[in-house]
Amino acid sequence: MSTTVVVTPFGVAQQLAAACVLSNISGTIVPIGEFTGIVLSNTDVASGNEAAAAISKLAGKHEVLLLVRSEEQIDAGHYRHGTRESDVPAGLALKNLPDVLEGLLLETVSAHDVEGSIETSSMTKLQASAATMSxxxxxxxxxxxxxxxxxxxxxxxxxxxxxxxxxxxxxxxxxxxxxxxxxxxxxxxxxxxxxxxxxx
CATH class of the missing domain: 1.10.287 (Helix Hairpins)
Structure with a gap:
């Protein structure tokens, strides 16, 4: 099993939560600096890749960053329009993002303890639809x-x-x-x- 974090360009946690709820993606939404991520605990690498591909479709033209820690290894890659476009050195990705991301991957920080976190299970599809409305x-x-x-x-x-x-x-x-x-x-x-x- 592994810990997966998908970092997205969504600036507001509630927007990402709503998009994930409407796409049946479960996890904990966490603010990561100017970005927002979703933490998927106890998932395998394949499930992490599927989630990143699905979320990248929601992000439109913007890239999303997938980070998967399994045992002592961290795999990182950029996704756009549902496709993995490139591999990314995990150390470089972690260096350029807030420390909370590394803590989430290493499980030294619980997603639930991050200020502003949202459980996708706490939002109904009706609430999600309202949140995505302009x-x-x-x-x-x-x-x-x-x-x-x-x-x-x-x-x-x-x-x-x-x-x-x-x-x-x-x-x-x-x-x-x-x-x-x-x-x-x-x-x-x-x-x-x-x-x-x-x-x-």
């Missing part, structure tokens, strides 16, 4: 939700008005017509908001 998309989602609620209420008012209107109640027919107008407007607003959101 402010613009979050605003679109809130607006769409508001109009969905309006549409549901308008639907209930329409159904209520139709139910009473069948008995010949004129006021109920007016309520039903009003409900239909509001419902149609709400549906148009939902379609409009989601259409604009898709372009962002």
């Amino acid at each position: 402010p613009g998309r979050a605003a679109v989602a809130r607006t769409a939700l508001l109009w969905i609620i309006v549409a549901i209420l308008a639907g209930l008012v329409t159904a209520f008005g139709l139910a009473l209107g069948i008995g010949g109640n004129t006021v109920a027919w007016v309520v039903a017509v009003f409900g239909i107008i509001v419902l149609l407007f709400a549906l148009w607003r939902i379609w409009s908001v989601l259409g604009k959101g898709a372009k962002r």
